[in-house]
Amino acid sequence: MNKALLTHLGSAIAGALILLCIPGVSKRLFHDKGATPDLPTPPHKSARSSALSPDSLQSSASPKAPEEQPGKDNLEELFDIADIRIPSRPELESYLVANNHPAEGYLAAGMILQDSGLMREALTRDPSNPHILFALASRDDFPSADRIEWARQLQEEQPRNSLASYLLASLTWNDNPRTSTLQSLAQVADPQEFHSFTSESMVALNDLLRATGCNPGGAALYATMAVDMAHLSPLLALSRNLQEHAMQAAPGEAIQARQSNAALGSSLAGEGDLISRLVGLSIQRNAYAELPPEAPLPLAGVEPEALQLSIEQSRNHIRELSKATETLRTSPELVEGYATRALVLGEIEALRWLDSRITPPSE
Template sequence: MSKPLFTHLGSALAGGLVVLLCMSGPFKRGLHEAKDTAHLSSQSRKSTRPPASDTGSGHPAPLPEVLKKPPEVQSLEDLLAATGIKLPTRTELNTYLADSGYPAEGYLAAGMILQDPGLMREAIIREPANPHVLFALASRSEFSDEDRISWARQLQEVQPDNSLASFLLASLTWDNADKNSALEILNEVDHRKTFQTFTSESLIAVTDALRATGNDSNASTYHALLTVDLPHLAQLLSLSQNLREHAQHSSPEEAIIARRRNADLGTSVAKQNDLISGLVGLSIQGNAYADLPPDAPFPIAEMNYDAFLASIEHRRNQMRELPVVTDALRGTPELVEGYCRRALALGEIEALRWLRSRIPSSSE
C-alpha cells in the first residue's frame, strides 16, 4: 500500500527530515551562521547576515547537529501491523455505505481507505457544500486544476472565516499561472481568523468506517491516526516557495510583505496539533527567512535565527520519542484506549504528551 509523504505515519518515518528536505542551501547556511553568532545582540546580529548573493566558498556550510541524523523509527509494516486492522474490501465498504444511508463523509472515508478518487468525488456529489469534502478534494492532486480551484473557491464561500480556504485557493491559483490573482487573494487574508484543516474530521470519518466494517474501536482509531494523509501541506509548501521566489524579485516593500505572509502561513501551520504539520510549518517559516538581505526586518519580529533553530530542535525531540510510544501501545491496551481517545479529542501532540507521561523512563 503506497501512501503520500504527508501522513501521520509519515511524521513518524520522515518527520526529522522534512525541514531538511524543504529548506534551501542558503537558508541552511543562515542557520549555521546564526548558531555561531548567538552571543551577539539582536541589533548586531541583523547587520552580520551575509547578503543573499554571498555564496562564500561555494560549498554548503555544515548543517547544525540537530539536522544531521534522522530519528530511528520502525518499519511501515511493523507500525501498521501493530494496529491489528483488517482493511475492509470494496464490497464491505459498499455495505457500510448502504447501511448508513450513503453519507458524503462515508464516501470520503471509503475513498481514503481504498485510495479511490472516484469514491471521493461521489462525496461531493452527495453534499456539494460540505466544507470537509470541499477541502479534502481541493487539496488532492488526483483531480484537475479546474475542479480543485472551483472547490477551493466554494470552500472560501462556505467558510469565509477559515483563512486556510484562502491560502489553499491562492496556492492553486498561483500554480495555475495566475500570480496576480493569487496575491489579491492573499491581500484579503485576515490572520485573526480560524485556520481549520479538517484533520480531526478525516480521522473520525475513517475511524467510523473501519469500526463499521468489523474492526476494534481502538484499533480503528489508531490505524486512522497512522494513515490519514494531509495533502494540503504539499499545496501550502508550494505557496510558500512561490512567495519566497516572489520576494526575491520584488521591490523591498513587496518583499517584506511576501516574507511576512510566508511567516504568518508557517506560524498557522505550525500551531496545528500534529507533528508533521509542526515540521512543515517550520519549513515554511524557513522560506520566510531565506535570502534575507542585511538589515532587513525579521519576518516575525520576536523570532530570530536562534529561536527558529530551537523550534527545529524541539520538534525533532518530539519525533524521537514516537517509536517509544509505539512500543508502549503494542503492549498495553489501556494506553491504546487512552491515547486514541485523547488524539481524537485533543490532537496528536497532546495525546503523545499524555502517553509519554505514563511511560517509565529508561533510567528508572
C-alpha cells in the same frame, strides 16, 4: 494486513521522521504549556549584521535522516496488537447503502480505498460541505480546474478560514499576477481561523471503521495513522513559490511574500498533528531564507538568532516525544489510550500523554 496499506503507512511514517531533520520555528509551539521552555522575546534591532541563509539554519549537531523506513513487520505487529480490521470494498458499499448513502461516508470510504470516484460522489451528495470541498481540492488526482473551483467554493463557504485562501493561492499561482496573489494573502484573516479539517477526516474514518466491525481502539489508531494529509503538498508548493518570489521581487513585494510565508508556517505549526507541525517549521524557515539585513522580520519580534534557537529546541522536543511510540507495541491498553487521545486532542497531546506513562516523575 493489506500489503499496499502497509507500504503507504510505512512511507508516511518515514516522511515524518525525515521531516524531523527539517529546521524551522514555531512561536506557538514554544509557548504552549508543557512544550519546550519559553524563549525571551528578543529586541527588534534596527539592523542585523548578517542574514540567515538556508545553510546557516542547519544545526551542526542535527542528526541524519533515517536511512531505512519503518519495517512493515513492525507496522503489522502494531496493527495486530490494535486488532485493526479494514473493511473490504463490498463491505463498505453495503454500509453506504444501508446508511442512506452518507456523503461523509463516501469520503471516508474513498480515503480507505484510495478511490477518487467515491470521493467525488461524496461531493455530489453534499456539494457545499466544506470538509469535502477541502479534501477534494487538496488532492492532485483531480483536474486543476476542478480543484480551483472547489477551493473557491470553500472560500465562499468559510470566508474566515485562511486555509482556503492559501490553498487557492497555491492552485492559481501560475495563473494570477503575483501582486494580486500577494494582496489576497495579505488580507488573510487571523491565523487562528486556520482550519484544516484533519480532525473531521479522522472522525469520518473512525466512524466508518467502527460501523463496519473494527474495535474502538483499532479504529482510532487507523484514523490517526492513515488520515489524508494531501493539503500539505500544495501548501509546501506555495511556500516555495513565495520564497523564490521574495528573493527576486521588489522590496515591498518581497516583504509581503516573506510575511505571508511566515504566517502560513505559523498556522501549520499550530496544528495538533506531528507532520503538520513539522511542515510548519520548515515553512517558517523558508520565510527567513536569504533575509536582507535591513528587511523587516517575517515574524514580528523573532530575530534570526532566536529563530535558530527555536529550530533546535522544537526539533529536539518533537523527536523526544516521538520516541514514546516505541512502547505502543507493548500494550493494547496503551494503543487504545494513545489513539483515542490522538483522535480527540491531537497527536501532539497524545504523545505527551504516552510519554508521561513511560517517564517516571521527577523527584
